[in-house]
Amino acid sequence: MKFGKRLKKQVEESLPEWRDKFLEYKRLKKLVRLISSFSGAGDGDGRGEAAFVRLLDGEIDRINAFFLEQEEEFVIRQRELQETVEKMAGGGGGRRQAVDAAEMRRVRKEIVDLHGEMVLLLNYSAVNYTGLGKILKKYDKRTGRLLRLPFIDKVLRQPFFTTELISRLVRDCEATMEAVFSISSLEAMAGDRRFRKGCPDADVAEMAPMADHQGIFRNTVAALATMKELRSGSSTYGLFSLPPMSAAAPFSPESDVLQTCSRVQIVDPVTI
């Protein structure tokens, strides 16, 4: 149940539109329990397994659909942002002053947000994969069958797990970010300073994307925390378990960042 609870927490912290797109872990677990109690150790002619596989396939289909849809959107947005940045940077030295400060800030925010969402999609993929692996492991354990290995093989080849494209987009995004953050907009910096004094003036229209912005940040923090917990050590450590996260990274700088975040108070947007 530990994973189930963590998954639930993760889902709660995720962006609203994503919340019902995750793996239905609890439901699958119920089915496993049902199957193991219904048919005992032996599954007769495999009816329970057939139902389970069908359910899993349905889940995979759902996850794939959402993933591909998001991927498509990211491809579009990435290209648009890149175009925008090129337009802004392409003006040359003389025209740099003409870059609107607010525009610059907006673009920067958008890029960071896009980056964040893409990484969250990667996290979505990872979480679902983990869930599938776990439920398959449970199934094998309960029924004594060998569903996991071949099924995981199938999962590995699914679009939602073949995330190379998104990773590439993330890196492209980071490259674009270099460009946009290097465009020094004096007005933008002045605006920042003004802002530091706590200028509360905010346009209502900008608040809507703000909420999303916060969601991304919060979700990223939650994702990192969840990952750390999940990897902190398995009670059923086996051949297919991941090592603890700290072992994977020689140092864990994310803990520093996370500590910083724990001190950070997330301001809830003013409700419109």
Next chain:
Amino acid sequence: MERVSTNQLYSSGIPVSVPSPLPAIPATLDESFPRLPDGQNVLRDRELSSTTLPPHQNQSTVAPLHGQFQSSTGSVGPLRSSQAIRFSSVPNHEQYTNANTYNSQPPSTGSSSALNYGPQYGGFEPTLSDFPREAGPTWCPDPVDGLLGYTDDVSGGNNMTDNSSIAATDELAKQSEWWNDFMNYDWKDVVDNTACPETQPQVGPPAQSSIVVHQSAAQQSVSSQSGEPSAVAIPSPTAAGNTSNSKTRMRWTPELHERFVDAVNLLGGSEKATPKGVLKLMKADNLTIYHVKSHLQKYRTARYRPELSEGSSEKKAASKEDLPSIDLKGGNLDLTEALRLQLELQKRLHEQLEIQRSLQLRIEEQGKCLQMMLEQQCIPGTDKAVDASAEGSKRSPDLPESSTAKDVPESNQNGIAKQTESGDR
């Protein structure tokens, strides 16, 4: 053919919604199965009550149709539904025989369940809709009972006594679903598209090829960075099992998108361009008008919002500030700093995800290698031993034959685990 589970299902109150037009089926049932009144009537009642469903609900009704044939035809029996499907849609007739022949072959996975493991392997169905989410905890026992009860009936069924009947029926149900979508689809968009005849043959064969597992080719093309559209192979079964037959999943790569944008610009911009025109210009295989249409819609939305805020930011005074998303206690964070912090966090998460992913891939790979090695050595009961030690070392010793072989995998496990860890240092 009465089954208790059927009554359970019917009384459970599960909102199995049935899609509207299935004109062929009731008539078919009448002529084919006059002898079985109860379930037949129920089936027809359900179909009659479904006529109130608006056609645009097609998306949500596809799986329920599946669900109907699966979970509600308890005592009606699968053979009835399958034969009904066969009669109602001629193309499915051939596909049925194909399904049957395929299913009688044992799947290559080596799993002892010869049932429908093979075709199901490559086929995806949103059968989760069988268990409607809104029902909450009430869904749990009944539909599954119904499902299992259904499959009970299958094996006790009349004409098709072999196990392949269940799988065949699943395939049929999928195909009937697909066929139903096909009938229901809003054709008015398609009518003025010359791409229409192209889509039909595209949708037709996929339902048939859904039986065959063809993932590798398309999956590999997905990861390639070519400009060619990579239609994921899953769409073939997805066409049968997913919401609508038009939503074969297209994987839009940046290259493909670039071609799309070029075509759009040639046609005068996102507002002026039509899906038909774009499709023609792009000249991409596997791309359908539906893909282009939905993509164009997304594209327009993506362009519209930035333009909106661009215009507004120009008009408004510079005093309009953007709030940062994070606010340090006791002081407002500089926007750039806030963004940088957020970015840092995101990068960290990305890095960890990448590491985790490569680890997972490696672990699975090693697991497979180990399995193969042990199988080759023909150690009796070893596969079970591998998984037993892999899945849970705390497992009860109910595999006596593997007790001796356990030592082998365990030492290997330690070896591999050590390997994994050392590989990361």
